[in-house]
Amino acid sequence: MPNLKTTASISTKQLRTKAFKANTIIGWSFILLATLLICLFYFYPMVQAFIMSLQSGSGTNLTFIGFDNYIRLFKDPTFLTAVKNTVFYLIIQVPVMILLALVISVLLNEKTLKFKGFFRTAIFLPCVTSLVAYSVIFKYLFGLDGILNMMLLKSSIISEPIQWLTDPFWAKIAIVMAITWRWTGYNMIFYLSSLQNIDHSIYEAAKIDGASAFQQFFKITIPLLKPIILFTSITSTIGTLQLFDEVMNITNGGPGNATMTISQYIYNLSFKYTPDFGYAATVSYAIVIMIVFFSIIQFKVAGDRK
Numbered sequence: 001m002p003n004l005k006t007t008a009s010i011s012t013k014q015l016r017t018k019a020f021k022a023n024t025i026i027g028w029s030f031i032l033l034a035t036l037l038i039c040l041f042y043f044y045p046m047v048q049a050f051i052m053s054l055q056s057g058s059g060t061n062l063t064f065i066g067f068d069n070y071i072r073l074f075k076d077p078t079f080l081t082a083v084k085n086t087v088f089y090l091i092i093q094v095p096v097m098i099l100l101a102l103v104i105s106v107l108l109n110e111k112t113l114k115f116k117g118f119f120r121t122a123i124f125l126p127c128v129t130s131l132v133a134y135s136v137i138f139k140y141l142f143g144l145d146g147i148l149n150m151m152l153l154k155s156s157i158i159s160e161p162i163q164w165l166t167d168p169f170w171a172k173i174a175i176v177m178a179i180t181w182r183w184t185g186y187n188m189i190f191y192l193s194s195l196q197n198i199d200h201s202i203y204e205a206a207k208i209d210g211a212s213a214f215q216q217f218f219k220i221t222i223p224l225l226k227p228i229i230l231f232t233s234i235t236s237t238i239g240t241l242q243l244f245d246e247v248m249n250i251t252n253g254g255p256g257n258a259t260m261t262i263s264q265y266i267y268n269l270s271f272k273y274t275p276d277f278g279y280a281a282t283v284s285y286a287i288v289i290m291i292v293f294f295s296i297i298q299f300k301v302a303g304d305r306k
Contacts, residue, residue, distance in 0.1 A: 069282035105191035135249035168258035
């Protein structure tokens with residue numbers, strides 16, 4: 001006579017195995033389509049772009065040249081200028097925008113503030129405006145006879161109009177101001193939502209201990225928002241390194257190449273100059289390398305050491 005317990009145990013294992021296989025098939029059926037689409041529209045173009053970066057030629061008439069394009073980067077004065085301009089935007093604009101977003105979010109999180117909904121909406125609205133539309137508006141604002149110069153002249157802050165779009169330094173400042181105006185509200189939303197999850201009793205205890213608003217900001221708010229600050233810093237870094245629309249529509253990279261970014265240089269290599277898609281792909285991978293580099297630095301400086 002067979003052992004009934006052994007038979008029951010085998011039957012239970014078989015049922016579990018069948019159930020596991022069924023669940024596995026069902027799980028893969030849910031993610032298979034998404035996985036295929038990600039591979040098709042993300043990983044495949046990335047691999048093809050890397051292969052193209054190892055080629056050179058006019059238009060689609062490309063020949064394999066190995067890593068010569070990557071060596072060419074370090075000898076290309078236009079590329080080096082674009083990198084210098086992009087890093088300038090990154091170093092100046094990102095910290096200013098992050099700090100502004102933090103301060104604004106703290107102010108809008110105050111319980112005694114009236115019309116909070118209006119202020120939050122007003123500050124966030126620039127994020128949903130068209131990139132091209134707002135860039136064109138800023139181009140007119142920063143014109144020689146634009147509203148900004150008129151206001152500065154009437155208030156006697158300046159004696160003659162500032163050459164916002166034709167002076168290399170002021171053109172960069174104009175781009176920084178435009179980017180800051182558009183993206184500060186975007187980061188503010190992240191900080192504001194995180195602040196609302198912080199127990200208010202922490203701030204009340206700090207007030208009882210005699211902590212000033214300045215101390216509360218640096219000793220409580222910033223440490224508790226550290227993961228969100230890291231996230232917004234990395235996303236802002238990625239966005240700035242890929243900066244294109246504002247420069248293209250406000251200054252068109254001028255005067256000269258004083259405001260040209262890496263992304264605009266890629267566009268010029270592909271569509272404005274004699275088409276060199278291989279070298280353009282190489283410059284694109286330079287952005288990838290820079291993003292990885294700056295992200296690692298930010299993780300090391302502000303990330304959780306645990």
